[in-house]
Amino acid sequence: MHVVLTRGPLVSTKRAFNNEATPAIGLASLAGYLRGRGLRVTLFDPIAEGLNQLSPAPGFEGYVCQGLSFDEILERIPGDTDVLGFSVMFSGEWPVHRELIKRLRSRLPNALFVAGGEHITALTEFVLRDCPALDLCVRGEGERAIADIVVRRATGGDPREVDGIGYLDEDGRYVEKGGLTRIVEVDTIPWPYWPEGYLEKFWSAGKSFGVQFGRDMPINVSRGCPYRCTFCSSPQMWTTRYVLRDVDDVVAEIEHYIRAYQIDSLQFYDLTAITKKRWTVEFCRKLIERGIRLRWSLPSGTRSEALDEETLGLLREAGCTYLVYAPESGSPRTLERIKKRISLPDLTKSVLTARRLGIVVRTNLIIGFPGETRRDMFETIRYGLKLAFRGVDEVPINIFSPYPGSELFATLRAAGRVTLDDRYFLSLNAINTDYTSMNPMTVNESVGVRRLALYRLFAMMSNYLIGYLVYPTRIWRTLRNVYGGGASAATVFEHRLKDARKRAMVASEPAKT
Incomplete structure (x- = not known):
């Protein structure tokens, strides 16, 4: 059973000044936990592999991706991936990352696609409907849930029985299993795993x-x-x-x-x-x-x-x-x-x-x-x-910026002042990275x-x-x-x-x- 943990490239406007690539400590923490459970894990980070590369964001004029291009990611993602864990922390990158996930699905048709992160937790049902390529979403802390998902997948069990996840059933109904899980004994969590040279x-x-x-x-x-x-x-x-x-x-x-x-x-x-x-x-x-x-x-x-x-x-x-x-x-x-x-x-x-x-x-x-x-x-x-x-x-x-998952976002959305579409998500990306913009949201x-x-x-x-x-x-x-x-x-x-x-x-x- 081969687990691949990844994220999308860093997305920004062409004129962004305040947007910095950083090591993926969340993925490294997940990798350390899964390795501690004896599972085979690859941390594949397109940002780290292409830190000095900039390419147009496919389908989104005015935006660029820092890291490997979509084609390079598709070429280099391990072909024997059984479970793909995709991290989406920032809502401002969702439209671009959604398109990447769709392309990865065509590359890995038989893999189990699992997404997690703050954006996923805040808008789980929306994400699943907006990106049918995803099978499951982990809500909140990811270590225990992703480990249980992988073990069930490896032993022929049903990954949808794991607590702390959301998914769409066969009839298209949204199902949420359990609430947000927390690991209280944080000192029992293995230290992050950083691949050699990363x-x-x-x-x-x-x-x-x-x-x-x-x-x-x-x-x-x-x-x-x-x-x-x-x-x-x-x-x-x-x-x-x-x-x-x-x-x-x-x-x-x-x-x-x-x-x-x-x-x-x-x-x-x-x-x-x-x-x-x-x-x-x-x-x-x-x-x-x-x-x-x-x-x-x-x-x-x-x-x-x-x-x-x-x-x-x-x-x-x-x-x-x-x-x-x-x-x-x-x-x-x-x-x-x-x-x-x-x-x-x-x-x-x-x-x-x-x-x-x-x-x-x-x-x-x-x-x-x-x-x-x-x-x-x-x-x-x-x-x-x-x-x-x-x-x-x-x-x-x-x-x-009204960030998904916040109380103010919920209030504004209930009042009809926020619409979940690509324009809104990309505006979150640009509002505080492109200081030259005279038309922020x-x-x-x-x-x-x-x-x-x-x-x-x-x-x-x-x-x-x-x-x-x-x-x-x-x-x-x-x-x-x-x-x-x-x-x-x-x-x-x-x-x-x-x-x-x-x-x-x-x-x-x-x-x-």
């Missing part, structure tokens, strides 16, 4: 989640998020059960990576890595006590409740050099509406303390929520400008689409301009990091500039004959 492809190409430091290793120390922000799809995917791994197990994994891969840095992929001060303090002290000297970052966006001066000092001493906060809004009214239960004064204090201690800091902000007024947006923009003036390194502002009632795009452009440019004018030493740092020969960058902005420069150099090279 990570080196990303390191040599300078690709990473957030800021690349060098030989970056992706890692997760938790699962889920205990909060219920209305714009986030996490509760739909993971429920609100938040589980942290044992510190000793995490440190053991890190030490294994140092020995096996000679890593020099870590990237924490967790949704919410820091919520408990005790765990964070213990983790940092263990790194210090064991003499583990790595640079590491928290690029997903964290909260501030556990990040007081003591904890931030330990983070810095233990090697944390890049920290992302996620206040989302500078408007107390908006924060209440989106159920983002934070104190802006406390978060601001934590942000400025981190900056004073020498940690590079980014704060993520959003404008254009449903029901948000122009005044609310100006409060957020003004808050971002204040942070930039006070030394915060990066203050990006994005436009709200918006569901805000107070501000028109073009004005909203101008607000974002003004705020983004102003925040970075303030940073360079008030702190001119950053100009030299950026020039050194973008044009220097090293792999490292201090900020995501520098990393994106460095990547854009590489792409331009490749594009200017004469064609090989």
Whole structure:
């Protein structure tokens, strides 16, 4: 029984600036779990195999695929595949990935096609009807479900009896087996399996989640998020059960990576890595006590409740050099509406303390929520400008996008304001990666689409301009990091500039004959 785990190419607009290829830690985690069950597994990642390739997205004008082309994927997918596991995390890529799945079905007519990921979990029935090539969809955490599916397939059982899945029966009716399953004993889950040479492809190409430091290793120390922000799809995917791994197990994994891969840095992929001060303090002290000297970052966006001066000092001493906060809004009214239960004064204090201690800091902000007024947006923009003036390194502002699986998406869809079609899905892709677009999708009632795009452009440019004018030493740092020969960058902005420069150099090279 041969299981192949894969994903589609990275999809973006031709002018996308903020869209980065990253190692497939979800697939690697599934592969590690299945290998632990004694199953034969191949991790086939078209993105890793074609990191420097760009090709038009078949059938979708204005969009490109980074990674292997469809034809190359069809040629290289193992022909003896018995179960194909396809990951679809991002709804903005669904139309392109759907077409790839259909073509894979023609290549593997007898294989069992199983899809999973956040997009699949949020819209299981829709996905099955939109893509008849799929046999089953796994909802939520995938390890146990996919393992049980494979075992049943191998022993002649019915994979549709596995809990945590959805499928269409012979009469076309949608059937959902059980609810979302969670693995509470996270320390029993095997570490991710990284095929030989896989990570080196990303390191040599300078690709990473957030800021690349060098030989970056992706890692997760938790699962889920205990909060219920209305714009986030996490509760739909993971429920609100938040589980942290044992510190000793995490440190053991890190030490294994140092020995096996000679890593020099870590990237924490967790949704919410820091919520408990005790765990964070213990983790940092263990790194210090064991003499583990790595640079590491928290690029997903964290909260501030556990990040007081003591904890931030330990983070810095233990090697944390890049920290992302996620206040989302500078408007107390908006924060209440989106159920983002934070104190802006406390978060601001934590942000400025981190900056004073020498940690590079980014704060993520959003404008254009449903029901948000122009005044609310100006409060957020003004808050971002204040942070930039006070030394915060990066203050990006994005436009709200109604993501499937979130509470706001459900509300908008029920009101008829979201239509599930390719135009909607692709708009999710473009809205916050193509900053040149003056026509992004918006569901805000107070501000028109073009004005909203101008607000974002003004705020983004102003925040970075303030940073360079008030702190001119950053100009030299950026020039050194973008044009220097090293792999490292201090900020995501520098990393994106460095990547854009590489792409331009490749594009200017004469064609090989």
